[in-house]
Amino acid sequence: SDRYSLLVLPGDGIGPEVMAEVTKVIDWFGTNRGMSFDISHGLVGGSSYDAHGTPLTDETMARAQAVDAVLLGAVGGPAYDNLDFSVKPERGLLRLRKEMDLYANLRPAQCFDALADFSSLKREVVAGLDILIVRELTSGVYFGEPRGIHSDDNNPDNEGGRVGINTQRYTSGEIRRVARSAFELARRRSNRVCSMEKANVMESGILWREEVQWVHDNEYPDVGLTHMYADNGAMQLVRRPQQFDVIVTDNLFGDILSDAAAMLTGSLGMLPSASLGAPMANGRPKALYEPVHGSAPDIAGQGKANPIACILSFAMALRYSFDRGDAAVELERAVERVLADGVRTADLMGPEGGTPVTTAQMGDRIVAAL
């Protein structure tokens, strides 16, 4: 039987609740599909700060580097809003992404047919929508130096006397490797990539456009490539999202555009993500899987959270880390069946109402449908 090591980091807010349901799913695949999982647990974000005074300990970081895949719930919440920048819950997640060098963040925006009416967009605009956003995740303005808030006291024109600085910085190599991920993924889909930047106002955007084009011309001439300014991209996502197949973009634009794209589907509580790095010695990529949604502190601990995004993140682990596309499809089908049966957590209740199931009931129904 195949053996896989997993590090589970439930995190904050609804993270632990949704992760509990994923554990049921993992158990099912262990028992029924001849896969065996070595699971260890750890802390990240606010819960790690509470226990250790840091959003991620060196020890947890080292374990993350050693496993086949990390599963993460969510980080952050108002309890941590006044923490110093360097120990904010988000820094734990950013450290994982950076030190594991998880440069390709895959964010599918799919509209589940059973939920198409739930979108704020018209059914005909979003029904059947299936976009994959590939977001660069280890560079750009998230990590560039110099950065910080400085005193600007000897500038008499600066009321307030401070200046805040961040640096958007990309190397050609960083752009090329994430472009390759996008082109590879496009070949297994509709074979079209749209690259988004602001090359009309930023030199880093010019470099982005040129390097993506270079990878295309030299290595993937068979894939369709277009370029779009990111502001127009935001517009086109709202106007006619079905025009896109794979979108590749930088860390900051990817953050914003993928959230907008996720919301189009009306299924924010449903959308998974995979963050992938270079292959390890065993051939598997460094990998972290997490839902696109956040820690939702307002509903934490109430059994209202939708565990599907986190469960589908495990499906992505089956596909990208464990090379078990068959098992991934099996899990995705089970989710679709449960939705088609009308099973709904509170976030999926339309204006027509109905009785929502709890987080745990949704997990149980999905396991039962497997």
Add this chain to the structure above:
Amino acid sequence: SDRYSLLVLPGDGIGPEVMAEVTKVIDWFGTNRGMSFDISHGLVGGSSYDAHGTPLTDETMARAQAVDAVLLGAVGGPAYDNLDFSVKPERGLLRLRKEMDLYANLRPAQCFDALADFSSLKREVVAGLDILIVRELTSGVYFGEPRGIHSDDNNPDNEGGRVGINTQRYTSGEIRRVARSAFELARRRSNRVCSMEKANVMESGILWREEVQWVHDNEYPDVGLTHMYADNGAMQLVRRPQQFDVIVTDNLFGDILSDAAAMLTGSLGMLPSASLGAPMANGRPKALYEPVHGSAPDIAGQGKANPIACILSFAMALRYSFDRGDAAVELERAVERVLADGVRTADLMGPEGGTPVTTAQMGDRIVAAL
């Protein structure tokens, strides 16, 4: 009678066509409302590059500084795509914004009732929508130094050997002044401001949040203020845009979020903008007015363009530069009446079809409705 000086810069693509219709409207107000306009014309963008080898001459820049208001059509187009960064059409527009110090860019996202079905969003989500986005326009990553593309040849890890850099830089003073604009405008509306940044990952975002809060607490405690991360902001704009009144955000986020917001209304060809700076000696603010839409090279010269965004930009000039809110309302009502009568340019044709009017016919109808 009141005298006003105007510099008209039609620019590229559909710019000249839509501006021709604005001229008719200006003439009407001159003849019928006792206003007198000194109008001069100039070149900007690709058309200036073609004539002078630069997207904005020093002479045009100096004239822009001296007038009461600049009216701009649009800049850019594929003919200029391969120009060097420093002479791109966009640099002409950016130079105007920067040297006139037009720090507050007002972008209303309004859904015209007659066009609500035209949005990709459901009618009930967008009908009656009336948001005002206040975008900082003279700083941030658009203008920060250092910037550029450099060789990184002695870095063996950097395949391609180049690095692209831009700097996101905000001073506390720059943030405070645009925050004041937002609070002032909110007081004349529903008295609520939502400020958007990424304070969870960027120090410049922390400074942004703190300074907006400072202006609120010390000068506008009566206005409702909330803060939102920009990725969540993009989501909320798609999910439930009616929750917002005034949004204040930085140059880059404002670029993207205002385009998404504009598209929600289904009326991209309809939306105006005002870019305002400090008061001049005569008490009027430095000001530039332009449509939110671009130069639309694909339909340029065909009489298909919708002149309403540019005409409504002149309405904003009446309100913010000439202190003639009465005349602005008169013009806005005329546009509404023409739309209610079913007059449509090609961009406003729904699936049900019909015969579109030309750019010039739309301009004539609006003048006739005045």
